[in-house]
Amino acid sequence: MNEVLLRGAPSARGEGARRTGAFAAAGRAAPLSALCAADTKAELSALPARLLALREGAKQGRDPTAADETLAVLLHIGKTLPARRVLEIGTGEGYTAAALALACPRAEIVTVEADAVRCAAARRLFAALGVAGRVTSLFADAAAALGAQQGAFDLIFLDGPKAQYVHWLPRLKALLSVGGVLAADDVLLYGWADGSAPVPYKRRSIAARLGEYLAAVQGDAELETLLLRCGEGLAITRKLCAAPA
Numbered sequence: 001m002n003e004v005l006l007r008g009a010p011s012a013r014g015e016g017a018r019r020t021g022a023f024a025a026a027g028r029a030a031p032l033s034a035l036c037a038a039d040t041k042a043e044l045s046a047l048p049a050r051l052l053a054l055r056e057g058a059k060q061g062r063d064p065t066a067a068d069e070t071l072a073v074l075l076h077i078g079k080t081l082p083a084r085r086v087l088e089i090g091t092g093e094g095y096t097a098a099a100l101a102l103a104c105p106r107a108e109i110v111t112v113e114a115d116a117v118r119c120a121a122a123r124r125l126f127a128a129l130g131v132a133g134r135v136t137s138l139f140a141d142a143a144a145a146l147g148a149q150q151g152a153f154d155l156i157f158l159d160g161p162k163a164q165y166v167h168w169l170p171r172l173k174a175l176l177s178v179g180g181v182l183a184a185d186d187v188l189l190y191g192w193a194d195g196s197a198p199v200p201y202k203r204r205s206i207a208a209r210l211g212e213y214l215a216a217v218q219g220d221a222e223l224e225t226l227l228l229r230c231g232e233g234l235a236i237t238r239k240l241c242a243a244p245a
């Protein structure tokens with residue numbers, strides 16, 4: 001199981017929601033740590049060899065695909081909830097979206113990418129793996145795409161521009177179903193965001209914005225957050241209750 005670095009305490013209101021059955025499916029009532037208890041080897045070995053080989057190549061890129069442990073947590077959460085609607089911000093070349101589509105065969109995936117070349121590569125991958133019918137691949141800036149989305153998502157993977165995480169949080173929270181999970185990648189960035197490593201001068205702004213994101217999710221009584229040591233830090237945030245009317 002992945003090491004838990006920080007835990008944002010669930011609120012009394014959230015516990016009440018769980019007790020009264022506001023979380024419809026059993027997966028949503030599981031403790032957040034159980035939802036994150038993925039077996040990386042088992043999760044990845046269920047994926048096609050071709051996708052695993054492509055992921056290995058992508059790990060060396062400038063905007064690498066999610067770490068193995070991160071992908072395993074996402075797949076485990078997607079299957080356990082189970083997620084029927086998934087949103088990914090930052091498609092890259094489509095490896096994580098494709099893996100989620102394969103692992104969650106009843107899920108519809110919406111994934112957003114601002115780079116035309118990567119978006120085209122992702123669409124080719126979705127077609128080649130036979131999941132294009134369940135994956136809506138948007139070539140768009142995430143800010144615009146977030147504004148245009150309707151309805152609730154059970155799982156959101158936030159893997160786009162790190163400095164925007166905190167600005168997009170209110171919209172992402174509104175798009176989450178109750179009991180749904182927002183997974184934000186790279187939230188520690190080499191230890192810069194939580195002060196455990198000195199921040200290079202040019203990275204001070206992004207480190208500060210990520211620190212604000214972590215403070216925001218951990219300080220929100222309607223959210224419950226675990227920070228996992230996966231890749232460069234994975235913040236797993238569950239929405240405990242609907243916003244007051």
Ligand SMILES: C[S@@+](CC[C@H](N)C(=O)[O-])C[C@H]1O[C@@H](n2cnc3c(N)ncnc32)[C@H](O)[C@@H]1O
Nearest residue numbers: 063065066090091092096113114141142159160
């Ligand atoms: C780390 S990569 C995504 C990797 C992918 N999620 C995966 O696990 O395979 C981040 C991606 O976010 C995209 N991106 C950056 N800014 C964006 C924005 N404003 N809107 C949409 N995508 C953006 C980049 O082009 C890049 O492909």
